[in-house]
Amino acid sequence: MATEALRAPATAPAKPPRRRGGGVRGNETIAGWLFVAPVIVILGLFLLLPILMALWVSLTDWNGQGSPFTGDVPFVGGDNYTRLFAEDGLDRRDFMTSIRNNMYYVGIVVPVQTALALGLALVVNNRMLKGKGFFRSAFYFPSVTSSVAISVVFLFLFANSGAVNKLLGLVGINGPEWFADSRGVLHLLLGAVGVDTPPGALTSGGPFGLTWWDWLSGPSVAMVSIISLVIWTTSGTFMLMFLAALQNVPVALDEASTLDGATRWQRFRHVTLPLIKPTMFLVLTLGLIGSWQVFDQVYVMSQGDPAKTTLTPAYLSYRTAFRDFDYGSGAAISFVLFLIIILLTLLQRRVMADRDEPRRARWWRRRVPEGS
Amino acid sequence: MAALTDRPAAPVARRADRGPHARFNRILGYAVLIAFGLVFLYPFVIQLGNALKTEPDAAANPLSPIPDPLTLAGIERIFAGTNFPLWLGNSLLVTVLVTLGRVFFDSLAGYALARLRFRGRAGLFAAIIAVMAVPGVVLLIPKFLVLKQLGLYDSYAGLVVPLLADAAGVFIMKQFFESVPVSVEEAARIDGAGVFRTFWSVVLPMARPALITLTILSFQGSWNEFPHSLVSVQDPHLFTLPRGLADLVSGSLGKGTQYPLKLGAALLATIPVAVLFVIFQRYFVRGANEGADKG
Known part of the structure; x- marks a missing residue:
């Protein structure tokens, strides 16, 4: 230079x-x-x-x-637009189904990938372990590969007699036919505790043309395999973000609290977590934004099937325009999706900003006298 | 990064390193690392192993990484039975052009936004930040419309031109140029070098780390790009690798299982980025964290 x-x-x-x-x-x-x-x-x-x-x-x-x-x-x-929200018909039913599917998808993907990414970052950041560089790369590698190529691999892993079902077989579980199984996970859980037929109150009506029973289905078994794929590919990127934040946590602070007799959980909860809060906000926001955009995996793995349980708004807008040649409806779905993503971002920004300030103040009020 | 992770352990930490409790913790730490290492890498091992198997073998023993017997039949059929070489060529062409375009245009714009004082600069930068927030999937139909309207649909230009610049790359370059001391450029400018000349022969050579990051991000991004190729072309002769792969699995070519062939094709499509990743890993990491900074 x-x-x-x-x-x-x-x-x-x-x-x-x-x-x-x-x-x-x-x-x-x-x-x-x-x-x-x-x-x-x-x-x-x-x-x-x-x-x-x-x-x-x-x-x-x-x-x-x-x-x-x-x-x-x-x-x-x-x-x-009104057909998506106000008129009973196939358009609204499909759209609301895709919203339901994506809500369950977001509800699982965002918390699990955030927790997994943070957990991996904490382990990789541990001073006492060797070979961390290798594992950091291993966890990150899936994030840089092609979503289409990885979807091909997961189609094989989740095939009827594929690797996942072979693994489940080893522990005595009879794996499902992942991509043919449209049963909702919540329905299955209810079935396991004896609720086989839906209560009449839930099937008779519900908002936006879907019955309450439909809204409460949970992600389908097929969707669960897509969810696992996405968590597997995105956790690495978020782990790197947490890792960068953790490396900025002063070692002295951690040690001081150890001397004060804080347990590992207390140190994490009251020292580490407040310090990496901005990153936590970032990871949650990016996760939320990203998981309303799921498209490639659905296109390759399931095309919205079985029984429309892996349909997402992004894929539905594509299908409506390019398969059904109803470009007006497809574009309308895109704009609703656009709106959802922007609203969620704004909402979460506000929530995090409100919660951030008082908590940090409380933490300092409590910590400073103890430390001095 | 190394400097950060290899901090010398302070006395307190060293005391905690000893004793049965610490050893148990360390063993637990390694157990977690190895378990998750397997979760994250074994799928690739399975992919490689099964790409080299016969079809019945892959169907019967999907979990085993060892082909029995080992065969290249699946790989051979990728080249003989599909348009794989064509997809590969298209992907290479698109990736090279897009990467060149992004590196050049993004650094030009990044430099202007960081260094040149001109009216409208602040507004322009705000617009770039806003554009970064536009989710890609809501652009599927819009992009198709504009390509049709401009007569670029179903052409190489349609595959390449819309990707030639990206807001995130402009942002990365702007951040970098702001961190470079101004004195060097000023010297060049006072000596009479024009703005472009200063940029091209003084500033750009100093920007190597950022340029490598941007090159890698662009290469990886355009090599893996799928939705854009989905709405910009329909002629099979213009398919890129991800598009061809998707077609192989779900489209008209998706007959039968043919797992060794599909896994092999997916593997070959993964190799270039994997090689880049191994060589330029720290730039990938930097790229991921650049993404973090913008939030």
Whole structure:
């Protein structure tokens, strides 16, 4: 680096100085816009413009033939949206099913991957263990591979007589036919405690065209295999984020609390956890945002089957547009999904910000007198 | 990173290192590491083993990593029976072009946002940050629409051009350029070098670590890219590897099980990124944490 610094001025004096003072600033305005122009053009053309175009299409009945921006395409206003929420029919049932599926998916993926990532980071960060570098890489490697290629591997692992069922067989469990099994996990658990037929109160009605019994199904067995795949591939990335945060926790602080007689759990709870809170917020938010976007795995592994129990809004919007050629509905689903993701992000930001301040203050109030 | 992990153990910690309690803890720690190491790596071992098996063997002993008998029939059929070589070529072309484009355009924009003073810079940066928050999957239909409208659908241009710049890369480069001392550039500028010349021959050579990070992120991202190829092309001659693989499994080609073939194809598609990962691991780690900084 030092040699570069020396070489550059040495070559320059060949040219006489041309611009000084105000000329340089004027030059910078033009140069600045020229430098960012390619990025503006690409992001504008392939990100902002398409969003506006899709917003228009979501208000039409375009079927994919010709251009959606001619007078021939029927304008339907908010119909595509109201059909998703207010009109009883297949569209709403499919959409609500996909929302249900994704809620269970998020409900399991986000807490489990966060806990696993934090746990792995704590073990890998342990001063007393050797060979941590290797294990850190091993845990992270699945995160960098192709989602499609990994889905192929997991299709094999979760095949009817595949590796997972062979493993379950070793401990005497008869594994299910993972990708053919649409039974909800909660329904199965209820069945295990003797509730085989749904109570009438739950089947007679419910919000948005699905019965309460349907809403309470839990993720299907097929969805569980996709959930395991996603947790397996994403935990490594989040582990790295936790690891970076843990390495910023001062060792002295940990040791001081050990001397104070704090147990391992107390140290984790009252020393480590408050210090890595920003990272915790980040991991939860990224997890929440990411898991409403699940698409590749569904496309490769299940295509929404069996019995639509692995349908997610992202996949449903794709299928509605590109398989059923109902681009208006598909775009409408995309925008609802867009809204969900943004609302969740804002909501969680607020919750974390509110909880962050008082707790940290409390912790200091309690800790400082003890330590001094 | 090494400097951070290999901190000298303080006296307290060393006292805790001794005794049966500490030994038990260490054994427990290793047990956890090894158990999860198996969970995270064994699927790849199984993949490799079963790619080299015969079909009945893979169906009967999926858990065993050892092929009995060992056969290359599955691998041979990847090249003889599918369009794999074509997908590979398309993926290489797309990845190289996208990586070059991203590294060049993102550093240009990152440099301008970090160093050049021009009207609208703050607003532009805010827009880039906002763009990073747009979830990729909601862009499937929008991208398809715009590619159709521009006449780029079903072409190499449609596969490549929309990916030529990304907001996250601009962000990474901006952060890096802000950390470089200004004095060197100022010297070059006072000596009369133009803005682009200063950028190209003075600043960019100093940005090697960030450029490597960005190159690796772009390579990995575009090599693995699936949804974009799904909505930008439908001609099988334009399929990239992930698209071809997905078709092999779920689409028109998905007849029968043929696990050795599918696992082998997935394995071959994983190898380039795996090799990069082994060589440039610390840049991958840096990339992951750059992602963390932006939140």
